[in-house]
Amino acid sequence: MTSTPIAELWPTPPGVADARPEAAFRLLRAAVESFAERGFHATTTRDIATGAGMSPAALYIHYPSKAALLAEISRAGHAATLALVRDAVAGGGDPVARMRRLVEEFTAWHARARTVGRVVNYELHALPADAYTVVAALRLDIEREVSALIEEGVSAGAFQVAEVRTAARAVTSLGIDVSRWYTDRSSETPEELGRRYGELVLRMLGAQVG
Amino acid sequence: MTSTPIAELWPTPPGVADARPEAAFRLLRAAVESFAERGFHATTTRDIATGAGMSPAALYIHYPSKAALLAEISRAGHAATLALVRDAVAGGGDPVARMRRLVEEFTAWHARARTVGRVVNYELHALPADAYTVVAALRLDIEREVSALIEEGVSAGAFQVAEVRTAARAVTSLGIDVSRWYTDRSSETPEELGRRYGELVLRMLGAQVG
DNA sequence: CTCGTGACTAAGCGCTTGCTTAGCATGCTG
DNA sequence: CAGCATGCTAAGCAAGCGCTTAGTCACGAG
Numbered sequence: 183m184t185s186t187p188i189a190e191l192w193p194t195p196p197g198v199a200d201a202r203p204e205a206a207f208r209l210l211r212a213a214v215e216s217f218a219e220r221g222f223h224a225t226t227t228r229d230i231a232t233g234a235g236m237s238p239a240a241l242y243i244h245y246p247s248k249a250a251l252l253a254e255i256s257r258a259g260h261a262a263t264l265a266l267v268r269d270a271v272a273g274g275g276d277p278v279a280r281m282r283r284l285v286e287e288f289t290a291w292h293a294r295a296r297t298v299g300r301v302v303n304y305e306l307h308a309l310p311a312d313a314y315t316v317v318a319a320l321r322l323d324i325e326r327e328v329s330a331l332i333e334e335g336v337s338a339g340a341f342q343v344a345e346v347r348t349a350a351r352a353v354t355s356l357g358i359d360v361s362r363w364y365t366d367r368s369s370e371t372p373e374e375l376g377r378r379y380g381e382l383v384l385r386m387l388g389a390q391v392g
Numbered sequence: 393m394t395s396t397p398i399a400e401l402w403p404t405p406p407g408v409a410d411a412r413p414e415a416a417f418r419l420l421r422a423a424v425e426s427f428a429e430r431g432f433h434a435t436t437t438r439d440i441a442t443g444a445g446m447s448p449a450a451l452y453i454h455y456p457s458k459a460a461l462l463a464e465i466s467r468a469g470h471a472a473t474l475a476l477v478r479d480a481v482a483g484g485g486d487p488v489a490r491m492r493r494l495v496e497e498f499t500a501w502h503a504r505a506r507t508v509g510r511v512v513n514y515e516l517h518a519l520p521a522d523a524y525t526v527v528a529a530l531r532l533d534i535e536r537e538v539s540a541l542i543e544e545g546v547s548a549g550a551f552q553v554a555e556v557r558t559a560a561r562a563v564t565s566l567g568i569d570v571s572r573w574y575t576d577r578s579s580e581t582p583e584e585l586g587r588r589y590g591e592l593v594l595r596m597l598g599a600q601v602g
Numbered sequence: 603c604t605c606g607t608g609a610c611t612a613a614g615c616g617c618t619t620g621c622t623t624a625g626c627a628t629g630c631t632g
Numbered sequence: 633c634a635g636c637a638t639g640c641t642a643a644g645c646a647a648g649c650g651c652t653t654a655g656t657c658a659c660g661a662g
Contacts, residue, residue, distance in 0.1 A: 205639080220517065223433040227620060237641050242621070244639095303572070304514060307430065348580065348588045355569040356562060362513070363561070370558065378558045386596040415609075437650060447611045452651070454609095 187295035188214055191258045206244040208234040213251040218297035222252055222308040252305060253313035259295075259302035260320040266291055267327045277335030278389050284331065285353065285383045286376035292360040293372035299361030328353055332387065342388030353383055397505035398424055401468040416454040418444040423461040428507035432462055432518040462515060463523035469505075469512035470530040476501055477537045487545030488599050494541065495563065495593045496586035502570040503582035509571025538563055542597065552598030563593055 188211050212233030216225040227248050231238045245251050270284035292299045309317060329350040335341035343349040356379060370378070384391050398421050422443030426435040437458050441448045455461050480494035502509045519527060539560040545551035553559040566589060580588070594601050 203639090221431055221433055223431055224518070226618080228618095236639095238620090239622080239642085240640055248620070308434070344591065345588060348585070349592070351573070352566060352589065352592055355566055355573070358572075359565040359569040362568075363565070375558070378555060379562065381554065382559070382562055382596045385598060386592045388595060413609090436648080438648095446609095448650085449612085449652080450610055458650070 188298060191262055209241060209244055214255055214297050214301060217305055218300040222305045249310050252308060253310060255301050256309060256317050259298045260317050264320050264324050267324050271327045271331045277331060277338055277340045278384060281331055282380045282384060285380040288357040289360055289379040290372040290376035292357050293364040293375055296361040296364050303358050303361060325350060340389055349387060398508060401472055419451060419454055424465055424507050424511060427515055428510040432515045459520050462518060463520060465511050466519060466527050469508045470527050474530050474534050477534050481537045481541045487541060487548055487550045488594060491541055492590045492594060495590040498567040499570055499589040500582040500586035502567050503574040503585055506571040506574050513568050513571060535560060550599055559597060
């Protein structure tokens with residue numbers, strides 16, 4: 183990999199004058215680390231500024247508030263997750279192949295980008311109301327994509343599930359919770375974990391797999 | 393039910409002079425609600441005291457600090473979870489029946505006592521070091537109980553899993569994450585959810601179920 | 603009755619918080 | 633060159649924090 187998971191969330195189009203100054207990016211990165219480790223409320227603006235190598239006041243040149251940093255992290259993280267899910271659901275292959283790919287990538291993302299994942303999934307309550315509205319819509323879209331794929335698999339006779347909503351909850355739940363417990367010291371790589379979770383989920387959905 | 397999930401965590405032996413005064417219990421209850429809703433750091437001692445119907449200073453007659461309240465909640469919550477897991481693992485029946493019961497009760501508990509569950513699983517980082525040591529040992533015990541039951545099922549030919557540790561992680565992960573998303577407005581009761589998750593987990597573990 | 607004790611409150615202390623203000627160096631524009 | 637915008641820092645403000653202090657009240661013992 184040539185860039186960190188965090189850097190991938192705020193890509194700069196090549197050949198274009200850098201729209202997001204490097205200092206603002208450093209602030210985002212420091213905020214993600216702090217929010218993930220200590221939580222939004224236990225993180226001070228001094229923590230973030232120091233982590234980005236600036237004085238506390240410099241933060242407010244790039245973002246209007248501490249909450250605006252959280253909102254941007256949460257929005258970008260949810261957008262990336264939704265894009266990942268859409269790619270897998272709309273990709274090629276039968277429902278079983280697409281579900282396997284979805285779980286593999288969803289799981290690996292929550293392991294690799296676990297700091298962003300923690301902020302995205304466990305700091306929702308700290309979002310300002312307007313930012314929460316945006317993010318809640320993205321979360322609903324993610325759930326709908328997963329449900330749609332399960333339903334397609336059921337219709338095709340590939341999956342056997344009693345309740346699609348419950349099954350969809352279980353699938354996303356497994357992946358999300360990875361960001362809570364995964365650490366650098368975990369024995370599996372994100373990709374290994376993704377493959378193993380892919381197997382487990384397919385069996386859970388009643389798919390016939392070797 | 394004659395008592396709330398929270399009340400069950402701090403039972404008073406019948407016929408014995410109440411060891412934990414009612415005021416201390418009200419503080420615990422208010423602290424659980426606040427910590428679960430807003431997180432430890434966003435909760436003020438004034439929130440807790442007001443929720444228990446007292447002035448801020450009264451809190452310090454019953455507990456030496458805000459962190460001591462968190463420690464007591466986390467300890468009792470983990471102890472209750474471990475007891476629940478031990479009962480299921482050591483109970484009667486074959487590994488399939490015991491695993492079904494474990495998942496049903498583990499899941500239902502995380503739905504019913506979701507406020508305690510949130511504090512237990514998502515506020516670990518706010519624990520003082522000595523309290524964390526105690527709680528980490530309980531968490532390890534829980535993981536070992538689940539792994540032991542899976543291993544027993546594999547030996548008996550009832551389960552088919554590639555990696556016991558990964559499977560154990562998935563089982564506990566599914567249950568823990570319930571406390572994140574379950575609400576009063578959820579369409580399933582804790583018991584219904586438990587039964588459905590029990591089915592899903594048994595299939596995930598490769599058990600032959602109807 | 604006096605005294606001691608336990609549960610509590612009103613007031614507030616020292617500190618940290620998110621954020622602001624004033625000012626300074628740099629570099630681009632005309 | 634002047635004029636000005638940009639990105640930053642040093643200093644600090646008002647508000648809110650965890651927790652303490654001093655004192656009140658009800659009540660049981662002697």
